[in-house]
Amino acid sequence: MRVSQLYAPTLREVPAEAVIESHKLMLRAGYLRKAAGGLYTYLPLAWRSIKKIETIIREEMDGKGAQEIMMPILQPAEIWEESGRWSVYGEEMFRIKDRHGRQFCLGPTHEELITTLVRDDLRSYRQLPVNLYQIQSKFRDEKRPRFGLMRSREFIMKDAYSFDADPAGLDVAYQKMYDAYSAIFTRCGLEYRPVEADSGAIGGNATHEFMGLAESGEAGIVYCDTCDYAADVEKAECAALEAPAEEALPLETRETPGCNTIEAVCEFLKAPILKSVKAVAFTSEQGKLILCFVRGDKTVNETKVANAVGVPEVEMAPDDMIRAAGTVPGYMGPIGLDTNKCTIIIDQTVMNMHNICCGANQKDLHYVNAEPSRDFVYTLVTDISTAVAGDKCPHCGGHLLEARGIEVGQVFKLNTKYSAALHATYLDADGKEQPMYMGCYGIGVGRTLAAVIEQHHDKDGIIMPKAIAPYQVIVLPVNTQDAESNGKAEEVYAALNAAGIETLIDDRDERAGVKFKDADLIGIPLRIVVGPKTLKRNALEAKLRATGEMTDISLEGNYVEAIKALLAKGFIRSS
Numbered sequence: 001m002r003v004s005q006l007y008a009p010t011l012r013e014v015p016a017e018a019v020i021e022s023h024k025l026m027l028r029a030g031y032l033r034k035a036a037g038g039l040y041t042y043l044p045l046a047w048r049s050i051k052k053i054e055t056i057i058r059e060e061m062d063g064k065g066a067q068e069i070m071m072p073i074l075q076p077a078e079i080w081e082e083s084g085r086w087s088v089y090g091e092e093m094f095r096i097k098d099r100h101g102r103q104f105c106l107g108p109t110h111e112e113l114i115t116t117l118v119r120d121d122l123r124s125y126r127q128l129p130v131n132l133y134q135i136q137s138k139f140r141d142e143k144r145p146r147f148g149l150m151r152s153r154e155f156i157m158k159d160a161y162s163f164d165a166d167p168a169g170l171d172v173a174y175q176k177m178y179d180a181y182s183a184i185f186t187r188c189g190l191e192y193r194p195v196e197a198d199s200g201a202i203g204g205n206a207t208h209e210f211m212g213l214a215e216s217g218e219a220g221i222v223y224c225d226t227c228d229y230a231a232d233v234e235k236a237e238c239a240a241l242e243a244p245a246e247e248a249l250p251l252e253t254r255e256t257p258g259c260n261t262i263e264a265v266c267e268f269l270k271a272p273i274l275k276s277v278k279a280v281a282f283t284s285e286q287g288k289l290i291l292c293f294v295r296g297d298k299t300v301n302e303t304k305v306a307n308a309v310g311v312p313e314v315e316m317a318p319d320d321m322i323r324a325a326g327t328v329p330g331y332m333g334p335i336g337l338d339t340n341k342c343t344i345i346i347d348q349t350v351m352n353m354h355n356i357c358c359g360a361n362q363k364d365l366h367y368v369n370a371e372p373s374r375d376f377v378y379t380l381v382t383d384i385s386t387a388v389a390g391d392k393c394p395h396c397g398g399h400l401l402e403a404r405g406i407e408v409g410q411v412f413k414l415n416t417k418y419s420a421a422l423h424a425t426y427l428d429a430d431g432k433e434q435p436m437y438m439g440c441y442g443i444g445v446g447r448t449l450a451a452v453i454e455q456h457h458d459k460d461g462i463i464m465p466k467a468i469a470p471y472q473v474i475v476l477p478v479n480t481q482d483a484e485s486n487g488k489a490e491e492v493y494a495a496l497n498a499a500g501i502e503t504l505i506d507d508r509d510e511r512a513g514v515k516f517k518d519a520d521l522i523g524i525p526l527r528i529v530v531g532p533k534t535l536k537r538n539a540l541e542a543k544l545r546a547t548g549e550m551t552d553i554s555l556e557g558n559y560v561e562a563i564k565a566l567l568a569k570g571f572i573r574s575s
Helices: 021-028 044-063 077-083 111-119 167-187 262-269 302-309 319-324 417-421 445-455 483-498 512-522 532-536 559-568
Strands: 032-036 039-042 074-076 094-097 103-106 130-139 154-164 192-196 206-213 219-224 230-232 252-255 277-284 289-295 314-316 343-347 356-359 365-370 380-382 400-415 425-427 433-435 437-444 473-477 503-505 526-530 539-544 550-554
Touching: 021 032, 021 445, 039 044, 044 130, 044 154, 044 167, 044 445, 074 077, 077 103, 077 111, 077 417, 111 130, 111 154, 111 417, 111 437, 130 167, 154 167, 154 445, 167 192, 167 206, 167 400, 167 437, 192 219, 192 400, 206 219, 206 445, 262 356, 262 365, 277 302, 277 319, 277 356, 289 302, 289 319, 302 314, 302 343, 302 380, 400 417, 400 445, 417 437, 437 445, 473 483, 473 512, 483 503, 483 526, 483 532, 483 559, 526 532, 526 559, 532 539, 539 559, 550 559
Parallel strands: 192 230, 289 343, 343 380, 473 503, 473 526
Antiparallel strands: 032 039, 074 103, 094 103, 130 154, 154 437, 192 206, 206 400, 219 230, 219 400, 252 365, 277 289, 277 314, 356 365, 400 437, 425 433, 526 539, 539 550
């Protein structure tokens, strides 16, 4: 491909809408153009990289025995009503009606459709296991689409679904997909970490997210400095901390005028924050008040709270609801409350504390010397705090570290959540009807490209790994008016393409500096410069984009093989 013919309009200025580096660079390098909020056109450079990511995905999925299909984007409401998700999925779903008034949605995911597909065709244990996948656009009406391909309304996704006869078979399928994902992201040049995660709205009881590590990542993760434990902060376990034994003191109330934050209370009472309890009030979609209590230095984890009470999500409770339960905003405490009026959840660490301060459920009053085991009333004691760096690992006792990540893939054990609801069953060896055990496995194809660019760029532009680069080599004639050097550049360009090396030639009548800047911006792994000065040396000047390493390639030998050898050195991540 000639750059003069390539549809890749580069920009010198950063568009105001772009915040993170991948979004800025894909716009500047002519990879993307915005059509509307959360909607993008992939231009040729991006599309070539997307197709290469898809090829890697297909190779690894096919290698694990998965079979590719293609399901409709448009899905009938009836199957979502059958699963019970039509009314609960939320406003992210694009819902439409046809001319007959029949309701449909643009597929945000395909659990319902795939399950209704196989239930009509797979009837015997002899037909299992099966793993089906597709690579297709998905649609979600994001409230605030942002960050380019990171969170858009239309996005390319690989979704796979496994069907097995029993939990043991599901375990095998899950591990195969876990291994395939590890290979996919490694081949794409992504630095990633698989982490335990919350299943969220999709359901299931076991899941791992594959996180591309990046400061711009939307999700926090924690990982152990000693063992392999890693988890999304929404999921990360917090070990119950023990407190030194103390003699229980009599419970007392203290006036705390205007002290409606835990920091103000501790300062006023001259109490260490580690001997205080913080309160946070939520409400569920059923309108139930949920009062949560954690140690003063900890943060309540909303996802853990939602899981503890069995609801999809919770939100902050209004003050009038708090007062109706017999307490006061800013002065809530787990003493003397009525569990019939609210659900009270105590973090497991709190129950190990002694002689602590907490709200007295009256304005300007707090308790001191509270003994949780003696004084607190509660509905449930469980882990509801958010893990942070420095916490002990719940598995080995090491210490947790923090990082940020971009979710590029996720694997789920759905078990029988959808097969039971949608009656996807098979006959076992004894002729008895049994539900199929399902797994679900997704990869954000565009997010993977964006995550790679987030990790691999510098001040000059994108540094694309060879495996997914739109082109592997760019040949750059310094002066197209110089017949000799321009002719040699054309010769090199033709020879590399003939050898199966995807090559661009920048044949534009532009200054060399402009060509150099554009080559760096779009991130082609290897740049070959041809000009009067290089020909005087009887050489081609080669530069590896990832490292900046420059070397001469002699024209006296087999320069095509020499270029192949340079490419074979592999992609070295930038610091």
